[in-house]
Amino acid sequence: MKRLDWNALDETARLEALARPAQSRADELRRGVEQIIATVREGGDTALRELSAKYDRCALQAIAVDETEFAAAEASLDPALKAAIREAAARIEAFHRAAALQPVAVDTAPGVRVERMLRPIGRVGLYVPAGSAPLPSTALMLGVPAHIAGCREVVLCSPARADGRCDEAVLYAARLTGVHKVFKLGGAQAIAAMAYGTESVPKCDKLFGPGNAWVTEGKLQVSSDPEGAAIDMPAGPSEVLVIADAGANPVFVAADLLSQAEHGPDSQVILLSPSAGLLDQAAAEVERQCAELPRGAIVNQALAQSRLIAVDSLAQAVEVSNRYAPEHLILQVAAPRALLDGVESAGSVFLGQWAPESVGDYCSGSNHVLPTYGYARSYSGVSVASYQKQISVQEVSEEGLRNIGPCTATLAAAEQLEAHRRAVTLRLATLESLS
Ligand SMILES: NC(=O)c1ccc[n+]([C@@H]2O[C@H](COP(=O)([O-])OP(=O)(O)OC[C@H]3O[C@@H](n4cnc5c(N)ncnc54)[C@H](O)[C@@H]3O)[C@@H](O)[C@H]2O)c1
Ligand SMILES: N[C@H](CO)Cc1c[nH]c[nH+]1
Ligand SMILES: [Zn+2]
Structure with missing residues (x-):
């Protein structure tokens, strides 16, 4: 991992220090995904079979x-794994139910009631990655809130293995959360199928879920097409930023860094610390633990674009973190809550040395589908609200229109929208004549 001193960097070097891994093949990727989407739109299921043979070798x-x-x-799954999936689902459900939006009704003036009602998005499409590792936990993170929201039809795509089957645990988790249909599709072709529909795959209103560069680019492209589908957010390659003080355990810090590097x-x-000693120890631990990991080759590639950064204080570490807007932020410091108020942009935050990011990935109850690539500046992770439409309602009585009609008419006149003004004044005149 590259080692840097934040206070020795000029602005250009700071930008460079916090840059995400370059999508160096961005143009090629964009064109490749455009081509895949066009192929699926034109060829439907036949194209999906061809693309699966080409990219998933099945x-x-x-x-x-x-x-x-x-x-x-x-039937094939270990009962202990099924129990863990059910245990995780129960905690995810408990948190997501409690955090769900509630209907609202407010009297904003006598005779004027404004409400917010919630309606599920009709048909949603979930993407569960399985390229490098099948992620049944992602099926839970997407399926549980879709079920709570009450979406009429929930469709899920996940790439098939070479034997033409989907990962068994993904199927079990999908069923558990009430997903209606599962398709053995991956990559941008799965996204295109759910956005536009094919003979087998229904066209969905909104697509959810993380994925690699092809999946994420596919989601971005279909979401900018009015005939395509809305998306939750760009949820790309996993990332974590750890802030550690001198007292942090370097073994834990290194383990957390490696847990996301292995994706x-x-x-x-990224590790930020005001302690040179902690940075040294964590760097050595990363190297030591990395050698023990089965996915060491992947980890090493991720580490090549990762950073250890010296800062002058924990307050500066939080400033730098806000600037980076990490998907996951771990505060491995003696008093993590003292830093929390300063956190402005992060997908999900983990407080203290006993909160490894892995628990959020699986079963603390929070959602692990989170904005990456700095999108945490303006996007939030998946929640029940992601699967809902918020519809406002207003009920106005005679008294209500007498109360707010003049305000409406004045603003309409200022905007020179005479028909808007008259829709109010004609009614007020009728009320006058009746009284
Ligand atoms: N941000 C989040 O919330 C979050 C959560 C979980 C996982 N992730 C990320 O999701 C990603 C999962 O990626 P993955 O690759 O393991 O699985 P994936 O399912 O996203 O991608 C596999 C698919 O990519 C397609 N593909 C592969 N090479 C291709 C090529 N050359 N051209 C066209 N298509 C190609 C194939 O069709 C394949 O089915 C990881 O980067 C992980 O970090 C993010
Ligand atoms: N860390 C990933 C989100 O960036 C989610 C995940 C699933 N399984 C393990 N991890
Ligand atoms: Zn993870």
């Missing part, structure tokens, strides 16, 4: 998972 017979496959998947070669991890 010969798909049926695109949809059938009942026999669901049953075989459930993929384009992941990025």
Whole structure:
């Protein structure tokens, strides 16, 4: 990991220090994804089979998972894994139910009631990655809030293995959360299928979930097409920023950095500390623990674009973190709550040495589908609200219109929108004539 001193850097070097791994093939990626989307729109299921053969090296017979496959998947899983999936689902559900938006009704003037009502988005499409590692936990993170919101139809895509089957634990988790249909599709072709529909895959209103560069680019492209689908957020390669003080345990700090570095070669991890000693120890620990990891080759690629940065104080560390807007922020300091008020941009925050990021990935109850690439500046992670529309309602009585009609008419006149003004004044005149 590259080592830097924040206070020795000029502005250009600071930008460089916090830059995400370059999407060096951005143009090629954009064009490649455009091509995949066009192919799926034109060729439907036939194109999906061809693309799966090309990119997932699997010969798909049926695109949809059938009942026999669901049953075989459930039967094949270790009971301990099924229990852990159910345990995680229960905590995710508990938190997401409690954090869900509630309907609101406010009398903003006598006779004027304004309400917010919530309606589920009709048909949603979930993407569960399985390229480098199948992620049943992501099926929980996407399926549980969709179920709580009450979406009419929940569709899920996840890439098939070379044997043409989906990961068994992904299927079990999908079923557990009430997903209606699962398709053995990955990459930008899965996104195109859910955004535009094919003979097998229904067209969805909104797409959710993380994925690699092809998936994320696919989501961005379909969301900018009015005929495509809305998306939750750009949730790309995983990242973590750790702020550690001199008393932090370097073994824990290194383990947390490595936990996100192992996601993929384009992941990025950053450690900020005012303690040179802690930076030294953590760097040595990263090297030592990395050698023990089965995904060491992936980790090493991620570490090549990761940073250890010396700062002059914990307050400066929080400033730098806000600037980076990490997907995950870990505060491994003696008094983490004291820093929390200063946190302005982060997908999810972990307080203290006993809160590894891994618990948020699986089963603390929070959602792990979070904005990456600095989007935490303006986006939030997936929640029940992501699956809902908020519709406002206003009920106005005679008294209410007498109260707020003049204000409306004045503002309409100022905007020179005469028809708007008259929609009020004609009614007020009628009320006058009746009284
Ligand atoms: N931000 C979050 O909330 C979050 C959560 C979980 C995972 N992640 C990230 O999701 C990503 C998962 O990526 P993954 O690769 O393991 O799985 P994936 O399912 O996202 O991607 C695999 C698919 O990519 C397509 N593909 C691969 N190479 C291609 C090529 N050359 N051209 C066109 N398509 C190609 C294939 O169709 C394949 O099915 C990781 O980067 C991980 O860090 C992010
Ligand atoms: N850390 C990932 C989100 O960036 C989520 C995940 C799933 N499984 C393990 N980790
Ligand atoms: Zn993770």
